[in-house]
Amino acid sequence: MVRKNAVNRPERIxxxxxxxxxxxxxxxxxIADIALExxxxxxxxxxxxxxxxxxFDALVTREMRRLMADLLARVEADPRGGSLTRMYAHxxxxxxxxxxMRALYTQDSRVLGKFIxxxxxxxxxxxxxxxxxxxxxxxxxxxxxxxxxxxxxxxxLSVIAYGFTGIESVIxxxxxxxxxxxxxxxxxxxxxxxxxxxGDSEAGKQALRLAVDVVNRQYDAVHPDGA
Amino acid sequence: MVRKNAVNRPERIxxxxxxxxxxxxxxxxxIADIALExxxxxxxxxxxxxxxxxxFDALVTREMRRLMADLLARVEADPRGGSLTRMYAHxxxxxxxxxxMRALYTQDSRVLGKFIxxxxxxxxxxxxxxxxxxxxxxxxxxxxxxxxxxxxxxxxLSVIAYGFTGIESVIxxxxxxxxxxxxxxxxxxxxxxxxxxxGDSEAGKQALRLAVDVVNRQYDAVHPDGA
DNA sequence: ATATGACCAGAAAAACAAAATTGGTCATGA
DNA sequence: TCATGACCAATTTTGTTTTTCTGGTCATAT
Numbered sequence: 001m002v003r004k005n006a007v008n009r010p011e012r013i014x015x016x017x018x019x020x021x022x023x024x025x026x027x028x029x030x031i032a033d034i035a036l037e038x039x040x041x042x043x044x045x046x047x048x049x050x051x052x053x054x055x056f057d058a059l060v061t062r063e064m065r066r067l068m069a070d071l072l073a074r075v076e077a078d079p080r081g082g083s084l085t086r087m088y089a090h091x092x093x094x095x096x097x098x099x100x101m102r103a104l105y106t107q108d109s110r111v112l113g114k115f116i117x118x119x120x121x122x123x124x125x126x127x128x129x130x131x132x133x134x135x136x137x138x139x140x141x142x143x144x145x146x147x148x149x150x151x152x153x154x155x156x157l158s159v160i161a162y163g164f165t166g167i168e169s170v171i172x173x174x175x176x177x178x179x180x181x182x183x184x185x186x187x188x189x190x191x192x193x194x195x196x197x198x199g200d201s202e203a204g205k206q207a208l209r210l211a212v213d214v215v216n217r218q219y220d221a222v223h224p225d226g227a
Numbered sequence: 228m229v230r231k232n233a234v235n236r237p238e239r240i241x242x243x244x245x246x247x248x249x250x251x252x253x254x255x256x257x258i259a260d261i262a263l264e265x266x267x268x269x270x271x272x273x274x275x276x277x278x279x280x281x282x283f284d285a286l287v288t289r290e291m292r293r294l295m296a297d298l299l300a301r302v303e304a305d306p307r308g309g310s311l312t313r314m315y316a317h318x319x320x321x322x323x324x325x326x327x328m329r330a331l332y333t334q335d336s337r338v339l340g341k342f343i344x345x346x347x348x349x350x351x352x353x354x355x356x357x358x359x360x361x362x363x364x365x366x367x368x369x370x371x372x373x374x375x376x377x378x379x380x381x382x383x384l385s386v387i388a389y390g391f392t393g394i395e396s397v398i399x400x401x402x403x404x405x406x407x408x409x410x411x412x413x414x415x416x417x418x419x420x421x422x423x424x425x426g427d428s429e430a431g432k433q434a435l436r437l438a439v440d441v442v443n444r445q446y447d448a449v450h451p452d453g454a
Numbered sequence: 455a456t457a458t459g460a461c462c463a464g465a466a467a468a469a470c471a472a473a474a475t476t477g478g479t480c481a482t483g484a
Numbered sequence: 485t486c487a488t489g490a491c492c493a494a495t496t497t498t499g500t501t502t503t504t505c506t507g508g509t510c511a512t513a514t
Binding site: 030031032042043045046050051052 | 475476477478479480
């Protein structure tokens with residue numbers, strides 16, 4: 001019987017890499033480990049990527065695309081998903097669900113290992129989150145209070161997202177209130193504090209679609225050969 | 228001429244320790260370094276504390292008291308200082324101004340070094356910030372929306388504080404908007420989102436005085452012998 | 455009485471060599 | 485044509501020894 005699933009072999013390799021790297025970190029994860037986990041020979045890995053760095057790069061790209069797709073799906077499925085508050089909550093949930101992206105966002109050197117020194121990791125990070133332009137768009141759509149400085153608001157949202165990804169080292173999950181409760185409060189506070197009720201919610205979703213598209217295109221530009 | 232300033236020698240030693248430990252970290256800072264910086268002999272340090280750990284412990288206690296005093300001074304000087312939003316903003320500023328407390332709050336192992344393994348550092352941290360009880364008090368005083376879950380709100384405030392202390396590793400200060408701008412937005416968002424306008428501002432200040440007192444008393448309990 | 459700094463045992467760091475592992479290649483077999 | 489895994493140079497890890505350093509003490513000087 002011939003292995004016909006060689007088609008999605010790159011995907012399987014990336015799956016293995018994602019699993020191992022988020023668990024052992026970049027340094028301790030070897031190509032042999034990845035190949036073993038993926039059920040292929042070591043050499044096969046080099047049929048798709050020229051180096052360990054290139055593999056990791058591809059992995060980051062794939063996970064970023066997945067993160068964007070996940071975020072978009074959550075927002076589209078939410079009737080009130082067009083408001084900045086809801087979108088932001090969804091983005092926190094999506095980020096929470098993707099360990100590799102979380103590690104990248106927090107510059108976790110335990111996971112990123114020496115990769116953090118070779119490449120400039122900020123290359124990835126700066127495409128994250130809701131930037132200044134996005135806020136301005138949302139203000140134009142009547143969904144965000146116009147008296148808030150867009151740059152500062154974008155920064156504040158980054159701060160909170162960063163806080164959520166790292167707080168566990170200070171307040172263990174066992175002592176923290178449930179995520180639902182916290183998100184309820186977050187939504188109540190941010191909802192009143194920064195959003196407007198009478199805006200066009202659909203415009204918000206449209207803004208997100210565009211923003212996601214921009215992110216994806218940026219990754220196309222860096223990786224013209226695809227996965 | 229006799230050294231008459233031997234009275235404040237403990238303070239000078241703690242000053243030297245604070246300066247060196249925040250710069251070099253606990254591990255790389257030696258007792259000899261501290262003594263030299265303080266202008267005393269090494270043995271003199273042991274006239275006041277029985278070990279390096281005891282010295283560090285005393286330093287943390289002093290800095291915590293200073294942090295509390297600083298916070299209180301900022302709030303008292305602010306006419307609208309009784310609102311939770313203002314108090315919170317002041318607490319962020321006070322924390323920002325104290326490198327050692329910042330390191331303790333974020334469990335920064337570069338500064339805390341091996342101390343983080345010996346003592347349980349959470350012993351200090353859990354006395355930080357605005358806890359659940361404080362929020363409840365503020366709600367009773369009509370200063371905070373009563374529909375917000377106190378525990379979740381307290382957690383959210385911790386998350387934001389943690390985010391501010393660590394965000395610099397992701398967004399360098401050079402690329403970040405000015406602190407004033409960000410605090411303006413933070414105040415606007417949190418002000419609308421969680422506080423009530425018609426509450427008794429003086430009651431808020433009183434609540435803080437009590438909370439600060441509780442913290443200070445806790446440190447008395449742990450260190451009955453004083454500095 | 456009080457403060458000092460030489461002194462010491464134990465810990466940490468540096469230096470070095472030996473052994474194991476790793477990223478990457480490629481002759482070989484399916 | 486495609487995938488494999490033995491193979492290799494280079495790096496990393498491990499083990500060992502030597503040296504330096506550090507927290508803490510205490511006989512001595514002030």
